[in-house]
Amino acid sequence: VFKTNGFENGNPWNSSVQYKKNTVERDTFSGGGFEVTYRFKVTGNLDKDIKLVVERPNLFSVSVNGKKASAIPGEWWLDKSFGVYSVGEFLKTGENSVELSIPTMSIFAEIEPVYLLGDFTVVPEKVGWSIDAAKKELTLGSWKEQGQPFYSWDVKYSKTYSIDDTTRKHTLKLGKWNGTVCEVYVNNKKAGIIGFDPYTLDVSPWLEKGKNQIDVCVIGSLRNLLGPHYNNPSQGLAGPFNWRNINAPIPPEAYKMVDYGLFEDFELVY
Known part of the structure; x- marks a missing residue:
């Protein structure tokens, strides 16, 4: 135009x-x-x-x-x-x-x-x-493979632990995951964030005797939403050139996307 x-x-x-x-x-x-x-x-x-x-x-x-x-x-x-x-x-x-x-x-x-x-x-x-009805919940694995290829926000993964001794140090340990950062909540209180190796967080101050709910929120990014998706672009680099010379729709498998999500369950170790 x-x-x-x-x-x-x-x-x-x-x-x-x-x-x-x-x-x-x-x-x-x-x-x-x-x-x-x-x-x-x-x-x-x-x-x-x-x-x-x-x-x-x-x-x-x-x-x-x-x-x-x-x-x-x-x-x-x-x-x-x-x-x-x-x-x-x-x-x-x-x-x-x-x-x-x-x-x-x-x-x-x-x-x-x-x-x-x-x-x-x-x-x-x-x-x-195409667009289909929503799933009730996501499981471990890539959001992309669970009908959310363009989703850019966060997904919460929750577990309940029974704690007998609150005087011991309890550390939350992540397994395999991918995102920009993880937020950790214990009993609905923010305990901190995890973003770097060794992907652990001391959650002892927030634990109570008895049942405790721990939530790990994996946060994605706008990368899969905004692109670039075409011509196999380099990760972490984008410019106007990435949106040029696209002459026809491409199949979904040709879209360049990042697999965000929690791929292995988290653990509470002490």
């Missing part, structure tokens, strides 16, 4: 560096509006609380399956320029579409991903993904 509207190299926010105001000063369009459609498939019964996220909701009119959606006033996700829409009532089993339209081109009208938020699983198809 930028090339159509006079930008020879395409999206200036992707292909150039703004000097003073030389990019925003070109926001003088009198026409050049466009529409873009995102299609996805629903294969199971979804929660009616499903929400849609669209960047710059002030610029775009948004419809879901032909029904107009309005941004929730004051609500945003990830960034204040990411508007949130309640769309669960508009979704249906089978093919669904999200349509964005803008009557007059804007220098800020980039075609970006849209996001669905809620309780559901993401299922790999031959090309792309």
